[in-house]
Amino acid sequence: MILIIGGAGQGKLEYVLQKTGLGPEQVARDPETARSRPVFAGVEQWPELEENELLAANPEIILICDEVGSGVVPADPEQRLRREQVGRLCCRLAARAERVERIFCGLSMVLKGEGTWN
Template sequence: MILLIGGTGQGKLAYAIEKTGCGPEDVARDPEAARRKPIFVGLESWIREHPDENLEEKLDTVLEDNPDVVILCDEVGCGVVPIDPGERSWREAVGRLCCVLARRADRVERIFCGLSMVLKGEGAWK
């Protein structure tokens, strides 16, 4: 599994499509579709929509079925801390799940202005 993180609008999806050679039709926006498609975009949105579910368990299923999936997640922990407790909880859930995924990933990259910074992993993409 490869984890790509970065701010909104920083080019994560374009980068993933370029590196994998996939097209827009190969992009999943939920874990069920990510079991079959090579790219899963919007992890942070999915976490927001399912706050009370066992998210790590659902992602385990994705990784069992699709161990080479490329997961994209917007960074949400930077900036002003929200006043709303629900927003703070969501940010923490995203950060904690990204930590779990980063430990399990073969490669982790941060995308900023369309440029990659390799945080984990060596060499070229498979």
């Protein structure tokens, strides 16, 4: 599994599609579809994702997640909890990932893993 993180609008999906040669039709937007597609974009929308089930069904998936923990801390306790859940999910995913990259302004920073994409 590969984990791609970065802020909204930083070019994460475009980067993955360019690196893999995949098309937008091969990108899942929900956990159920992600079981059978090579890329899952929008992981941050699913903070209670059952990652064990997803990775068992699709161990080579590329997960794309917006960073949600930076910026102004929300006054709403539910929004703070959601940010915490997404952050913890990303920590678990990063620990299991073969490769983790952060995309900023369309540029990649490799946080974990060596070499180039397959």
